[in-house]
Amino acid sequence: MKDLETAIRLRNEGKAKEALELLIPLAEAYPSDAAVHYQCAWSFDVLGQERQAVYYYEKAISLGLDEKDLSDAYLGLGSTYRTLGDYEKSRDVLLRGMALFPQDNALKTFYAMSLYNLGEHADAMGLLLTLLADTASDARIKSYAKAIRFYSGALDQVW
Helix, strand or coil: CHHHHHHHHHHHCCCHHHHHHHHHHHHHHCCCCHHHHHHHHHHHHHCCCHHHHHHHHHHHHHHCCCHHHHHHHHHHHHHHHHHCCCHHHHHHHHHHHHHHCCCCHHHHHHHHHHHHHCCCHHHHHHHHHHHHHHHCCCHHHHHCHHHHHHHHCCCCCCC
16 A cells, blocks of 8 residues: 555654644545554654544554554553553553563563553562563673562562
8 A cells, every 4th residue: 555655654754744644544545454543543643642543553453453563552552541641541451462462571661651650669660670680781780680580579578
C-alpha cells in the first residue's frame, strides 16, 4: 500500500502531522487493516495526542498484528494509558503484552513505570533491578549482578 509506506516515511522524517493526513483516510477506507490503525496510533503518539492514539491502538490489537508490531502496540497502548493517568489500564495492557511476549524487556520496563504510578514501589524497583542485572553491559554492574538480583526481592529487608 503506497500511501501507508509514504506515511511511515513521513513520520520517520519527523513529519507526523503529514503522515496522519494520509493515515486517517486510510483507516477509514480500510477499517479492517490492523497495520494502518497501528501506524495511525503511532503517529498520534508521536504528536503527543495520546487520547486520539488509544482508539487506533485498541483497534489494531483487536484486528491482529504481526508479532513485532503487536508487541510494540501493547507497549504503545500501555504507555499511552500511563501518560493519561489511567494506571490500572496501563498495568493490565502491559501484563497482557508480557504474557504474549515474556522475553520483551521493554514491556517489563514500562510495566515497572506503571507499578510505580500505582504506588507499588518495591515491585517496580525490584523489576528494574532484575532487568538491570540481566541486561546491563557495564562491567561494574555485571560484577555485582548476583547481589543486585538478590536485593531486587529484598529491598525492604533489614539484617
